[in-house]
Amino acid sequence: MPLPPLVSKLPDVGTSIFTVMTQLATECGAINLAQGFPDYDPPQALTEALARHARISGHQQYAPMPGLLRLRELISQKTAQVYKVPAPDPGTEITITSGATEALYAVLAAVVRPGDEVLVLEPAYDLYGPAIRLQGGTPVYVPLRSTDFRPDWDQVAAALSPRTRLVMLNTPHNPTGAVLTAEDLGQLAALLRDTATLVLSDEVYEHMVYDEQAHHSVLQQPELAERAFVLSSFGKTYHATGWKVGYCIAPPALTAELRRVHQFLTFSVSTPTQHALADVLADVAHYQALPAFYQHKRDLFAELMRATRFELLPAPGAYFQLARYNQLSAEDDFTFARRLAREAGVAVVPVSAFYHHGQSEGLIRFCFAKRDETLVAAAERLQRL
Incomplete structure (x- = not known):
């Protein structure tokens, strides 16, 4: 048949x-x-570190599911230094993922249920909508302003509903290059203050902000940080997109849910690559x-x-x-x-x-x-x- x-x-x-x-x-x-x-x-130091660790006995086997502790500790230190925030707990708030793409999908799979709405500011990276729909969620699209591709917060407020499970941010923004300000994050915090809505902040271009301006991370806005998954990418920062290594910072309860999915989606990320990244991450230059x-x-x-x-x-x-x-x-x-x-x-x-x-x-x-x-x-x- x-x-x-x-x-x-x-x-x-x-x-x-x-x-x-x-x-x-x-x-x-x-x-x-x-x-x-x-x-x-x-950077040459990174590729040499990868070659070195690929030859070390034991570095060809599975890394711990959340990521190498040494790498997570260095991420914690870097986050505190760069954003002047309390250092995230390496044990309960930082997870190494197979690129920011896997982190994004794992977040959506962990928290979005059938019938939930996810607010997406567009234009938006093409992964967002399909990944939401695969969880049974409904993307609710809010257009960015055509003049500067920044959010119109009145439109965002109008799009929020009791079914809004998550708001997705991307700053600096792909494809437009727009950058959210501290005021933008404050306005979003005010809109979400009396809700249970979560935030996913895609910040993979965090080190690419120009004209002496600063990147404003959701981690720096306490009201948002307590309900947010914040994604970063070593691939973008170290010119190594093919290595597919990123990480997610989130409060312990949110990290626990992320890891429930991550362990069955990827489980762990390339061991020698994590060791190599740990070797160079302390060099802030x-x-x-x-x-x-x-x-x-x-x-x-x-x-x-x-x-x-x-x-x-x-x-x-x-x-x-x-x-x-x-x-x-x-x-x-x-x-x-x-x-x-x-x-x-x-x-x-x-x-x-x-x-x-x-x-x-x-x-x-x-x-x-x-x-x-x-x-x-x-x-x-x-x-x-």
Whole structure:
């Protein structure tokens, strides 16, 4: 008897736009400014540490489920130093995960139940909506302001309901580079004060804020910190996105629920990689230099793009640059992005991919986490349009 057709849990979801555009870049020989990964190596001290630990007996076996204690202790110290907050308890408040992606999915699986609503500010990273729906939750989308991609807190307040289980934040923001302020976090705290609503704060670009501004973490807002899961990424901080190591900081009761899922989702993260990260984490020079490192790239790309017909939007954080292309084409952004890869040899991401209804805003996203010579070569191709 033939099997009946498989009914998909996500029938409207296809291949991620990042995979699509990277594949197109490969097919066309285009410079890949689409997917958010660097084309340069991690710090030499880190790769040497990984090679060293891969040869040490015992470092090829499972790490403890929550992560190596030494690494969690160093994360605790770093968090206290960077954000001037009480050090999170390494035993009960810090969990090492297989990238921030796994942490995000584990949080949603741990706390979202069928019928719950999850408030998502969009444009938003394309994982958020499907991951919520897979738990039986309903994403409730609130548009960010089109002028600066910051939240309209009146709209957020109107979207909250007794069914709101979780509010998802992302700062610095992908894809727009917008950065939440301390005032923003205070307004959210006031909105949630008399509710049981939790917060998931995706802060993987925490060390990429420019123009002498500071990253404001949810950990610094006590009313939010007591109800929040805060995610960070070693992959973003150390130019090693393929290593897939991140972590989640949350109060003990929330961490306990996260770990209930984490232990059956990934269980533990690469042991030699955790040892290598612990070896370099105490050296603050690397992440303290990241704002200047990436601001140079942002400013270089902006200067190069002045000779094109693209209109660049402000990019105060993260390593992405949005641009309008209306002086070049009236096409929708997906059609334009595909043509840009084929005809100009530069791959980008259409910003409509970050909206649940796929609306076209006439915007594309460049990633400037590339070598200077890559940015120069890409701009030269774009200048010929």
